[in-house]
Amino acid sequence: MHPTVAALAALLVISVAAPDASAQRRTPRPSAQPTNVVYFITDGFGPASVTFAREYMQATTGRRNLAFDPYLVGALQTWATDSRVTDSAAGGTALATGHKTYNGAIAVDTAGRALATLLEAAQDRGMATGVVVTSRITHATPACFTAHVGSRAEEDEIARQQMRLAPDVMMGGGLRHFLPADVAPGRRRDGLNLLDSLRAKGFTVATDRAGFDRATRAPFVGLFAADHMAYDVDRDAAREPSLEEMTEKALAMLQGRSxxxxxxxxxxxxxxxxxxxxxxxxxxxxxxxxxxxxxxxLDFQRTHPGTLVVATSDHETGGLTLGRNLDGVGRYYWHPEVFRSEQASYDVLLPALRTAIQTDTTGAAALAVLANRMGLYNLSEAERADLVAALRRQPGRVQGLVTEAIARRATIQWTTGGHTAVDVNVYAAGPGADRFRGNRPNDAMGRTVAQLLGLDLDALTTRLRRTTPVYPRGAGE
Ligand SMILES: [Mg+2]
Ligand SMILES: [Zn+2]
Structure with missing residues (x-):
């Protein structure tokens, strides 16, 4: 035997035989089986956006890392069954059910048959359950955990199924799908008042900040906007809670409930x-x-170590690049500090520009809005002329011109207004975190969470299909 191999073999024998070592192996380690799971989904968040946020933070604060950076464990391939570029419905279905499907599908397979979701299986097993989002709660991602339909567009039906499933905690926007058309801001055409149905099930219902602040116990539904909740940069804290506040409240309500x-x-x-x-x-x-x-x-996990915190994205959106060609030359820098002066989303900025050009057709008021709200005080003569002309005669061009003005200053570029096929990151902290390692297809993510919680999604799928139809595909997305 080669001397090195012999030495290694001897070492192995010693380590296997040594009573200390085997005792160590039997010593109960922190269980790999989590009691609680917090499953974060960042919609439309690819690796370039992680760098974007981190370098902005580094440029504007003393911190070096984003809170989730230390917990990066792997990546997901996001393709759908019918396209290499997924939408949020197919992506959400993979993350929620452990099965890939077609774009537009909400927790149904390619034949339109129901696929049991992690949240349904958790509830079926007697766990407490919750959904917290900043979109309409009937939007594709939360729907993939709480409903089954052939098309993500069927939001009234998704709301009805969410009411029937009744997770212990539901927070987000989308009030319009829970109220009949004659109760503002309701849009339902079937006359159902789903908030009344939830009240009858014992839910506390909140539709504003005061109701959120008062609520202390599940079951609780808080819908804080008719449509999506505001972007955080625009959010009026007196009207809408932050994602952080909603997460904290959901954790407090769910802890100890089961x-x-x-x-x-x-x-x-x-x-x-x-x-x-x-x-x-x-x-x-x-x-x-x-x-x-x-x-x-993570703070909750510190006092409740049986909690697994996992995070991933359904796909990347926008095709963001940091560094770009400027005037024909590839530039090896970018400037995150540009965003320090940006104080509004386009949801707020574009209406403000429209109002400004109506009251002052010279464009001076609109240019002042761009300077004050977006830090665009140093526009070139050509940029000013283009923007004012577009504001006056071609409003459809304004958003693109503002985007380019900002992007030139930051030396970034967007390459699409849609999704892309790039892999997304996976983060995990707590019991079972090592099970998410490696580059895997996104349906593996849903299955791993199910295995860690001991949930049998296939058995529940079989039961669900006894009472649910084959759902028809929608007209397309
Ligand atoms: Mg989403
Ligand atoms: Zn999207």
Missing amino acids: PRGFFLMVEASRIDHAAHGNDAAAHLFDILAYERAFQAA
């Missing part, structure tokens, strides 16, 4: 919406709002 623990899904929904609009400030500040919610979950 001896079997809880499953909480938290979505930072609007990172994606901002990226669709190439709205860098709204994107950035929603990422930082998410970071605070992630930190809140």
Whole structure:
């Protein structure tokens, strides 16, 4: 035997035989089986956006890392069954059920049959459950945990199924899908008042900040906007709670509610919406709002070590690049500090520009809005002329011109107003965190969470299909 190999073999024999070593192996380690799971989904958040937020934070604070940076464990491939570029419905279905499906599908397979979700299986097992989002709660991602339909567009039906499933905690926007058309801001055409149905089930219902502040116990539903909640950069704290506050309240309400623990899904929904609009400030500040919610979950974990905190994204949105060609030359720098002066999303900025050009057709008032709200005080003559001309005669061009003015100054670029196929990061902290390692397809993520909680999704799927139809695909997304 080669001397080195012999030495190694001897070492192995000693380590196997040594009573100390085997005792160590039997010593109960912290259980790899979590009692609670907090499952974060950052919609439309790819690796470039992680760097974007981190380098902004480094440029503006003394911190070096985002709260989730130390917990990076792997990556996911996000493709859907019918396209290499997924939407949030197919992506959410993979993350919620452990099965890939077609774009537009809400927790149904490619044949339209129901797929049991982690939240349903957790509830079925007697765990407490919760959903916290910043979009309409009927939007694709939360729907994939709480409903089954062939098309993500069926939001009234999704709300009805959410009422029937009744997770212990539901928070977000989307009030319009829970109220009949004759009760503002209701839009339902079937006349159902789902908030009354939830009250009849014992739920406390809140639709404003005061109701949120008063609420202390599950079951609780808080819907704080008719449509999506505000971007964090625009959020009026007197009207809407932050994602961090909602996460903290959900954790407090779910903790101890069941001896079997809880499953909480938290979505930072609007990172994606901002990226669709190439709205860098709204994107950035929603990422930082998410970071605070992630930190809140880590803080909870410190006192409740049986809690697994996992986080991933359904896909990347916007095709953001940091560094770009400027005037034909690739630039090896970018300037995150540009965003220090940005104080509004396009949801607020564009209406303000419209009002400004109506009251002052010279464009001076509109240019003042761009200087004061977005830090665009140093526009070139050509940029000013383009913007004022567009504001006067081609309002559809304004958003693109503002985006380019900001992007030139920051030396960044968006390459699409849609989703991309790039892999997304996976983060995990707590019992079972090592099970998320490596680069895997996104359906593996849903299955790993199920295994860690001991949930049998296949058995529940079989039961669900006895009472649910084959759901038809919608007209397309
Ligand atoms: Mg979403
Ligand atoms: Zn999207």
